[in-house]
Amino acid sequence: MTTTSTPIRVFQVATGNVGSEMIKRIATHRDLELVGVHCYSPEKIGQDAGVLAGLEPNGVIATGSIDEIIAAEPDVVTFHGVFPDEDLYVPVLEAGIDIVTTADFITGHHRNANHSHASGRPITQVLEEACQKGGSTFYGTGMNPGLAQILGIVHTADVAEIENITVTESVDVSCHHSVETWKEVGYGRPIDDPTIPDSLYKYTAVFEDSVRLMADAFDLPLDEVKFSYELGACTKDVDLGWYFMPKGSLGANYIKYQGIVDGIPRVETHLEWQMTPHTDPAWDIKGCYITHIKGDPNIYSKHMIFPKPGVRLDDPSDFASIGMTVTGLPAINSIRSVHEARPGIITSADLPLRAFAGRFQR
Incomplete structure (x- = not known):
């Protein structure tokens, strides 16, 4: 040691x-x-x-x-x-x-x-x-998947009976300046591009692991983990400087990975992502990680991340540094x-x- x-x-x-x-x-x-x-x-x-x-x-x-x-x-x-x-x-x-x-x-x-x-x-x-x-x-490990699920697990320590636990990442992802990553995910492709669902799944499939990690900690055998999604189309051309998404292309998404027991979702990871707020549909991005536990008692917790003093949120490099x-x-x-x-x-x-x-x- x-x-x-x-x-x-x-x-x-x-x-x-x-x-x-x-x-x-x-x-x-x-x-x-x-x-x-x-x-x-x-x-x-x-x-x-x-x-x-x-x-x-x-x-x-x-x-x-x-x-x-x-x-x-x-x-x-x-x-x-x-x-x-x-x-x-x-x-x-x-x-x-x-x-x-x-x-x-x-x-x-x-x-x-x-x-x-x-x-x-x-x-x-x-x-x-x-x-x-x-x-x-x-x-x-990582932030999500990783720490976000650890926080979810810890938040059940004072819950007598869990009905459902959902960990949600609700974030603007435009601070993550990785062109390779977002091309793989499908951002910027036409919203009706039939390859987008497979791309979303391929890149986010590790979040199934996050559901299985939590279920393992709860000693909860799962019947299956379901993947589902909603897509948000850009309502205008969006040029982020480092990434361009034309009108009608993928600019946001809401993904669910749901651990199912007897047909009921019990353990879930949700991904509420936007590259731009100018999409249809658009989601109310909270800029944080949310743990929501239905049970006795109910728990609702936000993990919010703020920069230290002197870091400018309007500086793209400083903002990206926080995410990394x-x-x-x-x-x-x-x-x-x-x-x-x-x-x-x-x-x-x-x-x-x-x-x-x-x-x-x-």
């Missing part, structure tokens, strides 16, 4: 939106020491990681091979790519290096159902075998607990309360 006085050696993968923000956060995190950065873009390899993150040089030079990750002998790899990379995960885990990721993994159920591995085995089996070989641990921070920090703050956990794939249900705690600055 690593003592709290010993920094954990971290090798980060990816320097995109979340990754760049986490380089900044690791630099001031009392538990962690950044010892390397792995990049997929050839033009980033060889550059100083601090510079890539918009900071002063920090002496960590970006590399581009898995061998270089393993040679650095980190304790933990943090993976902040948009999509998972099992080809990287397996040798790293086999080398005895833990992985914490914000990329499309909570329980692994949807990875097994919707993605194939070259070996023909379920992806979770491949990762579990790598963990056991190396004595390492693999953990996926709350996405990556649940992973960063969990690192010590993950590093001390048993080998294998774990979920938030396996971790102690301290895994979800932030840090006071010393």
Whole structure:
């Protein structure tokens, strides 16, 4: 077990939106020491990681091979790519290096159902075998899915009888400047494009995992998890500067993942997203994460996120930074607990309360 006085050696993968923000956060995190950065873009390899993150040089030079990750002998790899990379995960885990990721993994159920591995085995089996070989641990989290469901679970601690729990993300997503992401989701395509439902499901299927995580914590066997959606069409051309959506294209959505027991929705994750308020239909975006529990008693709670003093919400880069921070920090703050956990794939249900705690600055 690593003592709290010993920094954990971290090798980060990816320097995109979340990754760049986490380089900044690791630099001031009392538990962690950044010892390397792995990049997929050839033009980033060889550059100083601090510079890539918009900071002063920090002496960590970006590399581009898995061998270089393993040679650095980190304790933990943090993976902040948009999509998972099992080809990287397996040798790293086999080398005895833990992985914490914000990329499309909570329980692994949807990875097994919707993605194939070259070996023909379920992806979770491949990762579990790598963990056991190396004595390492693999953990996926984020803000949502991730912390939002943990908050939902904790909010039931004083409920005697649960009838339904719904966790809703009600947000304007235009602060997440990832063109690749939103093209994949379908934003900007004509509202009647028949490929949109499949795109929405493909990108958001990990939220089925979020429902299954909560159900697991409640010891509630589910019959199935249902996916449904509503689409909002742009009522005019919308140019965000970094993304363009023509009139009549997808600009907002309301998605439900519902865990069903005996035909009744019991555990739910909802996604109320808008890239622009100029859609039909349009939703009343609350700008927060909402936990609504029907039961004895009823619970309604909002998790609202505000910037620290001096951060300008009218500055797109500052506003985007908040979104990237709350996405990556649940992973960063969990690192010590993950590093001390048993080998294998774990979920938030396996971790102690301290895994979800932030840090006071010393």
